[in-house]
Amino acid sequence: MTSSVLVLGAGMVGTCTAIHLAQRGHQVVLADRRAPGEETSYGNAGLIQQEAVEPYAFPREAAKLLRAAFKRGLDVNYHAAALPGLAGPLARYWQASGPAHYPAIAQAYARLIAQAIPEHAPLIAAAGAEDLVQRTGYRWVFRETATMDEALARAERLHSAYGVRHVAMDAGALAAAEPALKARLAGAIHWPDPWAVRDPGALVARYAAHFTQLGGRIVKADAGTLRENGAGWSLQSADGPLEAEHAVIALGPWADTLLRPLGYRLPLFVKRGYHRHYTGGPVPTMPWLDADRGLVVAPMQRGVRLTTGAEFAARDAAATPWQLAGAEAAARELLDLPQPVEATPWRGARPCTADMLPVVGAAPRHRGLWFNFGHAHQGFTLGPACGRLLAELIDGQPPMVDPAPYAPARF
Numbered sequence: 001m002t003s004s005v006l007v008l009g010a011g012m013v014g015t016c017t018a019i020h021l022a023q024r025g026h027q028v029v030l031a032d033r034r035a036p037g038e039e040t041s042y043g044n045a046g047l048i049q050q051e052a053v054e055p056y057a058f059p060r061e062a063a064k065l066l067r068a069a070f071k072r073g074l075d076v077n078y079h080a081a082a083l084p085g086l087a088g089p090l091a092r093y094w095q096a097s098g099p100a101h102y103p104a105i106a107q108a109y110a111r112l113i114a115q116a117i118p119e120h121a122p123l124i125a126a127a128g129a130e131d132l133v134q135r136t137g138y139r140w141v142f143r144e145t146a147t148m149d150e151a152l153a154r155a156e157r158l159h160s161a162y163g164v165r166h167v168a169m170d171a172g173a174l175a176a177a178e179p180a181l182k183a184r185l186a187g188a189i190h191w192p193d194p195w196a197v198r199d200p201g202a203l204v205a206r207y208a209a210h211f212t213q214l215g216g217r218i219v220k221a222d223a224g225t226l227r228e229n230g231a232g233w234s235l236q237s238a239d240g241p242l243e244a245e246h247a248v249i250a251l252g253p254w255a256d257t258l259l260r261p262l263g264y265r266l267p268l269f270v271k272r273g274y275h276r277h278y279t280g281g282p283v284p285t286m287p288w289l290d291a292d293r294g295l296v297v298a299p300m301q302r303g304v305r306l307t308t309g310a311e312f313a314a315r316d317a318a319a320t321p322w323q324l325a326g327a328e329a330a331a332r333e334l335l336d337l338p339q340p341v342e343a344t345p346w347r348g349a350r351p352c353t354a355d356m357l358p359v360v361g362a363a364p365r366h367r368g369l370w371f372n373f374g375h376a377h378q379g380f381t382l383g384p385a386c387g388r389l390l391a392e393l394i395d396g397q398p399p400m401v402d403p404a405p406y407a408p409a410r411f
């Protein structure tokens with residue numbers, strides 16, 4: 001039976017949810033205060049990460065913890081003022097990253113990641129977005145032999161456990177394959193199967209245009225006007241009041257703002273990140289992760305995009321882009337980056353959960369309310385798979401994967 005659905009949030013996750021619901025014949029309105037794909041789903045590194053089968057665990061090795069605590073690397077920053085508020089979710093993140101819980105979490109994560117490329121592929125084709133996608137994989141480049149050896153051992157483990165493919169490259173092979181690289185490095189791991197998107201926000205916009213071709217409607221609205229209304233939900237939009245039987249919260253890092261007035265206290269937090277584009281220099285053949293410095297360099301339509309690691313801070317606290325300043329200096333050791341495009345760096349926030357798994361499924365205490373958020377480091381990758389999963393749950397179809405590990409009721 002078809003029904004009416006309001007999807008709140010037109011990032012990668014909400015847009016894909018809306019498409020899958022529209023494909024199943026539901027009447028769908030996709031609501032956002034901005035145009036589709038202008039927030040976190042715009043600012044990421046653009047990788048559809050088929051290799052990211054295990055989520056980012058809280059580091060447990062003393063050396064890594066001390067490095068983060070003393071801000072010795074570029075990969076992690078934190079605001080001391082935010083730590084009291086983060087203590088609860090971070091304690092649960094630490095616990096979930098331990099040997100008692102992490103293996104099952106990684107298995108559940110890998111089951112979703114396995115669907116990422118199979119679910120993006122038909123959407124890219126239907127949305128006419130082939131021009132935005134490069135299918136040559138990406139590389140982790142290493143300055144130090146020791147870190148490369150450690151990463152290679154992990155890559156081999158991921159191959160035997162999950163079938164993830166990689167190619168080890170020595171210094172000479174990397175130099176030959178990547179003429180833009182101006183330093184001789186220890187080598188690289190090439191992950192051949194991930195896809196790289198040249199303009200992540202544009203891909204979401206194309207998906208959103210495809211959604212309207214399927215009969216969906218896009219409106220400007222403030223999600224904060226969502227109200228329970230008899231048997232359904234209402235929303236005030238720029239086009240007037242809207243009503244529907246179901247509402248989906250797909251607000252990425254803003255989900256918590258809407259959940260709290262509804263009485264939900266989920267262990268959510270954000271890891272902020274920054275980017276900036278540069279033009280005028282050589283363009284890498286594909287994205288790289290500088291594994292020893294924790295930054296990603298990605299060739300994009302606006303220029304070479306430099307993205308940073310995790311900043312533990314309140315979502316809306318003032319920007320403190322020292323990681324980007326450090327990343328820029330580190331990246332310039334490898335690549336000429338003559339002109340920054342933006343006067344100030346872009347800032348966004350990865351929407352994280354304490355157990356590293358996204359929240360996909362029925363709201364525990366409200367009829368007709370559904371959640372799809374908390375995709376952390378891989379929401380751009382996972383949008384289509386999680387959009388399909390939630391549409392199947394709303395539709396009452398057999399789900400593509402066992403939904404229990406992602407159910408909101410687990411918290």
Ligand SMILES: Cc1cc2nc3c(=O)[nH]c(=O)nc-3n(C[C@H](O)[C@H](O)[C@H](O)COP(=O)(O)OP(=O)(O)OC[C@H]3O[C@@H](n4cnc5c(N)ncnc54)[C@H](O)[C@@H]3O)c2cc1C
Nearest residue numbers: 011012013033040041044045047223252273378379380381
């Ligand atoms: C630096 C960085 C690099 C990353 N790199 C990658 C990568 O390479 N690959 C990958 O898979 N993932 C990556 N990620 C993570 C990925 O970007 C996110 O997980 C993903 O974009 C989340 O998508 P979303 O749709 O949940 O959220 P969003 O894209 O943020 O969408 C949420 C939407 O909600 C809307 N909204 C919020 N509040 C309201 C309101 N009150 N009313 C109406 N609308 C509202 C916003 O306007 C927004 O459009 C990266 C993230 C960062 C920060």
